[in-house]
Amino acid sequence: MSWYQSYLPLLEKALRKTDAWRSKFGDVQNWPDDNSSENEISDVIDRLQKRLEGNYPFHHPQYAGQMLKPPHPVAWIAYSLASTINPNNHALDGGPPTSKMEKEVVKRLAKMVGYDTPYLGHLTSGGTIANLEALFVAREIHPGKKIAASSRAHYTHSRMCRILNTPFLEIPVDGQGVPDIDFLNRHKDEIGTVVVTMGTTGLGTVEPLADLLNWAQKNGVRVHADAAYGGFFNIISNHLESRRHWEVLNEADSIVMDPHKHGLQPYGCGSILFKDPAVGKFYSHDSPYTYFTSDDLHLGEISLECSRAGASAAALWATLELLPLTRTGLGAVLEKSLEAAHKMYDELKDSEYYEVYQQPDLDILGYFPKGEAKNVSEVSRLSKAVFEKGMEQPEDGFHVSLFRVSAEEFLDRFPEYVADEDHVTILRSVLMKPEHLEFIPELVQRLHQKLSEV
Numbered sequence: 255m256s257w258y259q260s261y262l263p264l265l266e267k268a269l270r271k272t273d274a275w276r277s278k279f280g281d282v283q284n285w286p287d288d289n290s291s292e293n294e295i296s297d298v299i300d301r302l303q304k305r306l307e308g309n310y311p312f313h314h315p316q317y318a319g320q321m322l323k324p325p326h327p328v329a330w331i332a333y334s335l336a337s338t339i340n341p342n343n344h345a346l347d348g349g350p351p352t353s354k355m356e357k358e359v360v361k362r363l364a365k366m367v368g369y370d371t372p373y374l375g376h377l378t379s380g381g382t383i384a385n386l387e388a389l390f391v392a393r394e395i396h397p398g399k400k401i402a403a404s405s406r407a408h409y410t411h412s413r414m415c416r417i418l419n420t421p422f423l424e425i426p427v428d429g430q431g432v433p434d435i436d437f438l439n440r441h442k443d444e445i446g447t448v449v450v451t452m453g454t455t456g457l458g459t460v461e462p463l464a465d466l467l468n469w470a471q472k473n474g475v476r477v478h479a480d481a482a483y484g485g486f487f488n489i490i491s492n493h494l495e496s497r498r499h500w501e502v503l504n505e506a507d508s509i510v511m512d513p514h515k516h517g518l519q520p521y522g523c524g525s526i527l528f529k530d531p532a533v534g535k536f537y538s539h540d541s542p543y544t545y546f547t548s549d550d551l552h553l554g555e556i557s558l559e560c561s562r563a564g565a566s567a568a569a570l571w572a573t574l575e576l577l578p579l580t581r582t583g584l585g586a587v588l589e590k591s592l593e594a595a596h597k598m599y600d601e602l603k604d605s606e607y608y609e610v611y612q613q614p615d616l617d618i619l620g621y622f623p624k625g626e627a628k629n630v631s632e633v634s635r636l637s638k639a640v641f642e643k644g645m646e647q648p649e650d651g652f653h654v655s656l657f658r659v660s661a662e663e664f665l666d667r668f669p670e671y672v673a674d675e676d677h678v679t680i681l682r683s684v685l686m687k688p689e690h691l692e693f694i695p696e697l698v699q700r701l702h703q704k705l706s707e708v
């Protein structure tokens with residue numbers, strides 16, 4: 255029996271109990287109620303099921319392409335169950351139990367990052383909105399000043415600055431992906447906030463938060479940590495080369511983390527934390543509806559989004575009850591991904607046919623086929639060919655992704671190559687499933703096989 259099927263009885267049992275709770279309020283002739291519509295639903299679901307088979311096998315370790323994986327069964331059960339009630343965490347009235355759960359999980363996140371004094375925080379529908387909130391507050395605190403982020407930061411930052419009508423400044427990085435402090439010094443009078451990415455979306459690079467905080471504190475600049483991807487690795491930071499940067503995460507003014515990236519959640523779950531709860535004043539609004547039953551600060555009063563799925567809070571709450579934010583809880587899951595990336599690094603490092611692009615900070619590895627001719631166009635051509643070839647046959651194939659870097663950056667690492675083009679495309683693998691660890695030898699073997707066929 256599959257993973258999901260074996261958990262299905264738990265969902266059924268919980269649904270039955272929830273139905274019993276519903277019936278306490280008296281019988282309702284629910285819609286739809288007749289068999290014909292049941293048959294119609296069955297037909298639609300059949301067709302949906304078929305269409306969903308058009309997905310790549312996100313659940314399988316042969317899928318090592320983008321940041322995608324199915325949620326933990328407990329998250330899926332909790333989400334499904336709560337969605338039959340459909341609470342709205344916009345306001346306490348919209349879902350008292352799930353609002354309480356949201357406060358509890360946010361408290362756990364705050365504790366994980368070391369915010370031990372009063373903070374402000376809530377869940378969001380994702381990292382984009384969470385970052386928007388952080389940049390919105392940054393703009394309110396330093397009006398007219400620039401928001402700076404490295405060229406490796408998620409593209410959402412520059413785009414959100416356009417939405418916020420705030421000037422954006424791109425910080426150049428060196429060949430190792432380290433933001434240029436001299437550049438920051440030259441622009442220090444213009445900058446109000448600097449964004450530091452803890453695990454870049456491209457190669458999972460942890461930017462040097464300790465150094466950037468040091469610079470920012472000296473210059474009265476605000477620091478926002480975008481840990482949408484990497485945040486949960488804080489639990490096992492003792493195992494990371496970048497540990498000194500995680501140790502000071504609690505000094506960042508705001509932090510974004512995505513439970514739907516590395517927190518085993520279905521999509522629709524990001525989070526934002528602010529070190530200073532007083533920033534809640536920037537969210538103030540005067541709504542004539544909702545908010546009747548409590549004097550507490552409502553989640554809807556500290557969030558830019560209005561309606562939000564209470565089911566997301568339920569799912570994260572249930573997951574963290576099972577797998578707390580500790581070394582032996584969620585940490586044990588993340589450790590395997592980290593190990594997988596290092597294992598793949600070790601195997602490809604000694605390969606005759608592939609070259610590793612970087613030592614992985616987290617669980618994302620860049621690499622490329624060596625080829626005969628030492629020029630970047632040949633690297634790009636072979637990378638694309640292997641990428642395509644891997645997807646041809648599901649039985650012995652794989653799904654990896656492509657990543658584009660400037661030829662200048664590439665040559666910084668591999669000076670023996672000739673830059674016959676401006677950019678070079680390499681291969682990239684996101685090894686975010688614990689199942690990847692065991693599969694690495696097989697994946698590497700398949701990569702060699704497919705390269706020999708192109």
Ligand SMILES: *Cc1c(COP(=O)(O)O)cnc(C)c1O
Binds near residue numbers: 410
């Ligand atoms: C994924 C990601 C985002 C965007 O978050 P979404 O949840 O996709 O909206 C922002 N920053 C980083 C570093 C990310 O990895």
